[in-house]
Amino acid sequence: MDYQLNTRLNGNIAMTSRFHESKPLQRDKTLYKFLWVQGGTLTVEVDHIPMKLEKDEIITLTPLHHLDIKEVEGEYLAFVFNSNFYCIYGHDDEVSCNGFLFYGSSRVMRLKLSEEQSSNLRDIVRIFRQESAVNDNLREEMLRIVLKRFIITCTRIARTRFGVGRENEQTFDVIRRFxxxxxxxxxxxxxxxxxxxxxxxSPKTLSNLFAACGLPSPLRVIHERTEAEAKRLLLYTRKSAKEIGSILGFEDVAAFSRFFKKMTGGSVSDYRKQAQREELPTVTE
Known part of the structure; x- marks a missing residue:
């Protein structure tokens, strides 16, 4: 563990190159995560979807995502925090990352850094380490400021990737709020x-905005978010298809089953059986 701080109000922030060895951090289901490969490769599963990350790639994960680090063949840095330390909802006007860097779909944000972008983030990490070594009553707020700078820098990198500039900032904001x-x-x-x-x-205006940005249609976004939650409930709980359908707002289990098959090409029962064959971790209520 490079550094971890737990505040009096249950705020938590940590920076570590050994997240895969830290059981307390892995068990903490309140953490937002930046996972940054700084050398070599890192093989992970996010919501049971395999992903191999290479040098200077970053993914961003919400507390909803289930992360399993499978293989470390190099160096990486995990920068994690919870809402009690810094609430991205309450400070959305400051960092504009909610619904962009952090969103509940299994289609996670994946960024490839340029040399300059990597250098900028390394500078922020260096400042974080310097501030974490100062043991005074200003440390917590200074770490919060450094975290905010890291988030804003990653948001800018993501905006560049998606071609977001001043001319289309309003469009981007509508999409993000959606x-x-x-x-x-x-x-x-x-x-x-x-x-x-x-x-x-209007629905047509929204569809046009998404099409202009090369994004999936608004209806597809709704369906993918529902699909992601359905898969999580199937993978990580013992709830029945009927219970899951009810949780997700379907009229009956038949409607849920039709939706799931349309989205995945397979049945609910087959998906759960396949997951069990692949020896997932023990499910919990």
Whole structure:
């Protein structure tokens, strides 16, 4: 463990190159995570989806994602924090990462850093380490400021990747708010019109905005978020298909089964059996 701080208000922030060896951090289901490969490769599974990361690649994960580090063949850095330390919802006007860097779908943000971008992030990490060594009553707030700088830098890198500039910043903000709303309401609201009304836009306008940015359609976003949650419940709980369908807002188990097969090409029972054959960790309620 390079550094970890637990605050009096249950805030938690940590920076470590040994996340795969830290059982307490792995068990903590409240953490937002940056996983940055600094040399060699890192093989992980996110929500049971395999991913091999190479040097200067970063992925960002929410507390909803299930991370399993399979193989470390190099060096990586995990930078993790919870909402009690820094709330990305409450400070959305500061960092603009909610619904962009951090979103509940299994389609996670994956960034490839240039040499300059990598150097900038290394500078921030160096400052974090310097501040973590200062034991005074200002340390916590200084670490919060450094974390915010790291988040903003990654947000800017992601914006560059998606071609977000001043000319289309408003469009980007509408799309980002759509993702945030879907994350909060996908169980109850499954139509694009529901979200268009909340954003004071028409469904057609939303569809045009997503198409202009080369993104999946708004309806596809809603469906993928629902699919991701369905898979998590199937993989990591013992809930029945009927219970999961009810949790996700489907009228009955038949409607849920039709949706799942349309999205994945297979049945609910086959998906769970396949997961069990691949020897997933013991499920919990």
């Amino acid at each position: 993702y945030v709303l879907v994350d909060s309401n996908f169980r109850e609201k499954k139509q694009v019109r529901d979200y268009a009304d909340m954003l004071c836009r």
